[in-house]
Amino acid sequence: MTELMLKYFRDKQQNAQSEKVYDTQCPYCSMQCKMQLIEQKIVSRKQYKTIGKDNPTSQGRLCVKGMNAHQHALHNDRLKQPLMRINDELVPVSWETALRTIKNKFQQIQHEYGKDAISVYGSASITNEEAYLLGKFARVALQTKYIDYNGRLCMASAATGANMTFGLDRGFTFGLNEIPNTRVMILAGTNIAECQPTIMPYFEKAKENGAYIIAVDPRETSTTKLADLHLQLKPGSDIALANGLLKIMIEKGLIDDAFIADRTEHFDLVKDYILSLNFEEIINETGISMEELYQTALVFANEPSGMIFTARGIEQQINGTETVMAFLNLLLATGKIGKPYSGYGAITGQGNGQGAREHGQKADQLPGYRSIENKADRNYIAEVWGIREKDLPKKGVSAYEMFEHINKDKIKSMFIMCSNPVISNPNTNFVKKALEKVSFLVVADLFLSETAQLADIVLPSTSYLEDEGTFTNLEGRVLLREASFPIQGKAKHDWQILCEIAKVLGKEKYFNYDSAESIFEELRVASRGGKADYYGITYDRLRRENGVLWPCPSEETPGTIRLFETKFAHEGGKARMAVVKIDTIKRKPAISSNYPLYLTTGRVMSHYLTGEQTRKSPSLAARNVEAYMEIHPDTAQKFGIELNKLVKVTSEKGWIIVRSQFSESIRKDTIFIPFHWAENQNVNRLVGEQLDPYCRMPGFKMSVATISPFHH
Template sequence: MLKDKFFKEINNKIHPNETLVATHCCYCAMQCGMNLRVNTDTNKIIGVEPRYDWPVNLGKMCPKGVTAYQQTNHDDRLLRPLIRDDASKKGTKEGFREASWDEAYDLIVRKVKEMQANYGKDSVAVYGGVSMTNEKCYLNGKFARVALQTRYIDYNGRFCMASAASGLNRSLGVDRGSTVPWTDVHQTDCLFLAGSNASECHPTMMFRVWEVQDRGGYLIVADPRETALARRADVHLDLRPGTDLALANCMINLLNQNGHIDKEFIRNHTNGFEETLEVVKQFTPEYTSEITGVAPEKLIRAAEIYGKAPNAIVMFCRGIEQQEKGTDNVSAYINMALVTGKIGRPKSGVATITGQGNGQGGREHGQKADALPGYRKITNPKHVEEVCKVWGIKPEEMPLPGVSAYEMFELMENKTIRALFLLCSNPAVSAPNLNYVRKVLKEDLEFMVVNDMFLSESCEFADVVLPTTTWSEDEGTTTNLEGRIIKINRAQEPVGESKPDWLIQVELAERLGRGDYFRHLKTAKDVYDELRLASKGGYADYYGATWEKIEKQKGVFWPCKDEADPGTPYMFLDQKYYYLDGKAKICALPYRPPAEEPCEQYPLRMTNGRVVYHYLSGNQTRRIPFLRDMCPEPFVEVHPETAEQYGISHDEVVRLFTRRGEAFYKVKITEAIRKDTVFVPYHWGHEQSINLLTIPALDPISRMPEFKACAAQIEKQPERVNIR
């Protein structure tokens, strides 16, 4: 009681002429609760305070969260629309002039109508992002399919969450990122984290991770790097990048051999066990060690700990998902929970540690190439009919499925797609094989509109840039990594002439002659209420999760079917999975190596990831002085023995190159990386982007590129190179 009273007093403590606005962080999918400090005289956000009443982070914040408010009134904010008058300067920040909204809208509408008249409706495409609210993501899908009437829409979650979604759907029949609420994490007996550098990417969950060990539980980490998380692990499975599937198959083999499987659970609630046993039987610790580089005794110990744990949660992240076999990796790790029956109950289950702020909700309501609101499928006639009733269109008017994000660039190159609307994403930094992507944006795409709050690297290829609001200047909902729908609250009025993305689309739809389907959406709440209706009856059913209920309950877990439904914090408590027979699938998954293995010319394995001070492409965080000062530039991690072999020293600039491109980085010598592997963080653009080097090999199911593994080489430079 005293603790609660203290936290309440802290939350209510404000300075003169200030008010606190309860909301959530704009960055990762922890969506940590925070209070924004607003000066009531100027109506400007001036700071942030912890929010101790939010159950996910309990007042804890990371360096990005405590400085997030600084982006709202940043000097770099775009205040008016920009139109490019000098096409010769495309690919640079030059050649733009400020314009009115009317002029920008008129140009966009004229270009869209011209191209669709000449080349068909599908000549215009939409590319969205999942750092937007559910309302914006939902309207993005409707705008593409109803206002533009195009089949081509996809989103940047294709580079982030797509493999997790595909694997969860295949194994469990539904994609909700976590089968348990985050408040269960610290109460389990074993955490098995695969491909996650949570200590830097999701630091506000770490108090729960450490508490597992403090309570006598165990931590197992599969990662090529000895991160802070891996250093504390009871077992660190230091595998080669791209070999997770072999490791997971070995776990299943050992769990079966050592009697740690739940035969009754398997018989009653799963399919595919016998087929899977046949596939995994060759993955002995010794054979798996040859593939992964992990010592056999570590593999044996990890399987023993997980197998004996009364409760356990398997968690995975981009390390296993951003691979050409990312979907198989996800299903393979889910197999661990299914063969042991450690799912569908408190303190046990599976979870993907979502990266982008609305990575869950942003993929549920129509931004994906084949998806409709409520996680319906555009290939299912019944699903199409249900959504068409809400949208007021005929089923035959619903466009066909499109293609994945990277494949859209290929369609731009061959002129199938001639114009692009880009919202809340920065593919000129985040896409793989960037030399190709940038060439397509500059030379092949005829017209591009970008909605952004800053002039990002992708804006440099735009013909029109529309200034959007930050998260703190609008309201709406997001869905965090648990599947908890939360409320974002407006803290100040939009700066300059910036507008929310949803409003821009409503206004554009009117000018495109499709206003009858949009003009009733006058507020973000109007959009959300339509989303609720459109999702009703779908897997991701938000219908009962009103804004009022979200505020009252501190979030609502979907599915939430009606007013009386409190939501679903735990999935599968009834052991009914989302298949016709109610059974989950244990997937038999033969191992295949990465798309590109090391060779004599490219003998190293290259991987990449985040640092704690930056977020995604860095478009937001590289502008914040503290974050920029703490990590001003990228680097390449090299093991000391590898550095000695190449004759390179700490802080020396080297050329790192692959078959697709090159970049120059300072060397960071560390024993935390494997001898056969190099690591580079991916938050920088232009010639510092690691995606100049990455391979666009796509997962056959999720269409996720293989960001996390390719063959590379380091070259010592005769003279010090100036890094731009």
């Protein structure tokens, strides 16, 4: 064999396939499926694929989003270095220049207008460590009271409803593995088949085992197709439905008197109100027949075990908190909580929707689900942080209200981390104007999102492949996301960005961390003794046990799988039932001759939130290229709308242009538009600014609109 041939075979061997495996976790929904990225080097080209990894939650399953997540993380559009606005153009600068500018601007603004002139807008897609640090950053480095986050638009009403009823908010009050053995379940306003596909096998198994499934949704979806009974009610009438079901249960003697007496308060008040209602009004409000109401009430009450799941459909309403509480009344009245195969499941939306709301990103909250208004909680956290209690700011306002405060000149600057509020908030035209008005806007993100395009400084952050940390999934299981992929360009982890800004502001001693784990060690102590107690959880334990469910007060105790077995978290140990009046439905927008249709919004399987990540993934973008309007063919005919043609949809707040899709299965008085698109396809432009009085949730699921054919 000649030397040349030997060299050829040697080179071929060296260039042959070599493989690297990176352990990670899906960045999308609250299932937080474990997965691995396989990098194959073939000759000089790299190619990637993602495979599922066995774990207690999703057992190795992945959905189409998880399988293609790496496409956005490896996309050429990733931000690789800081950008700064010079002559109205964003140009690359060094980290040193970006940090120096942030320091000068922040100090100047606070000197001129006071500490609270700067606000912080966080995210439910960042790690627990980063969520914790962001709260500390706002209150210690900036000393501002204005911090809130995008989870306010997602989980706020479920969290507030659970806190008011049970005294504690954790996504599921039971473990996922209990679902297959329950006898009956109500799925209220949740489309899990598209939003959390890898959870579906639990529900399919329950059905195989004979569980009776009731779905509550104005639309027919992939999820309602699984149900034995689909209650296709008028949008926003869920309180009337829950109260009607409770009325039947009380009148027919189907309630658990012993449980109510031992474990709850205020039932007598609830009973008096419920019995004063008449079925005619309930049928009229909901559009659900008496027969369907009876069927639902009898099955749910008579089975020995049962679960109620809620999601954005009933929660993203201006009476979302009360709607959740009305459904929780059904669980308590029938004693279906704190025992096997029973309980409440708030199906969390964002990847860290649970953990991100436990450790201090919310306006009124400190780590461990403590209250910023409570003196003992303030003293405890001040001591952990090494500051004086009197230097800890009081509570601020909710996410959307911060933009109103900008408009009123109370807030002059905003720091946004891993969020795209220009697309995700209600009344987005107003939000965009507010962000254009601030004197200094800093955004940390993976991409130049619609929000980042308005910034004065954009900081490049790392993706799920690069950024290690913990997440808390929908059942309250804390998971460690391993991340060892090489960092892209000059991007930094979100926690590093916060530490570096704190350092230039002279607050380095409070932000002296060298890893995500060192932050988690402080979070453990900060959460100790709080409602969301992580003290017994360590990185070693998470690696060993593949996740631990909180509360977990010591390293010797296992996590808590089932909540409320003997007592609820309120003082006195009882759950609080609530009188939820049907009148609250009157707060919602009503259809009229000007706006004759209900408009509701939601997700499609291949996209996530504002689409900033999934629209960068060719395999996902190709599945849903543009927004669309789902409409009943009879309604379309009435408005002169043709199939697959452009339609102008108008509300009091604005207009958008989308393509029509016909569906025989949607209510004739309702149209549906998904919310993953921007600009003239952003349905949130049409949503009003009215907020839930308890949790400040906007009413995304319940607007009124009119439609007309769009002619170029």
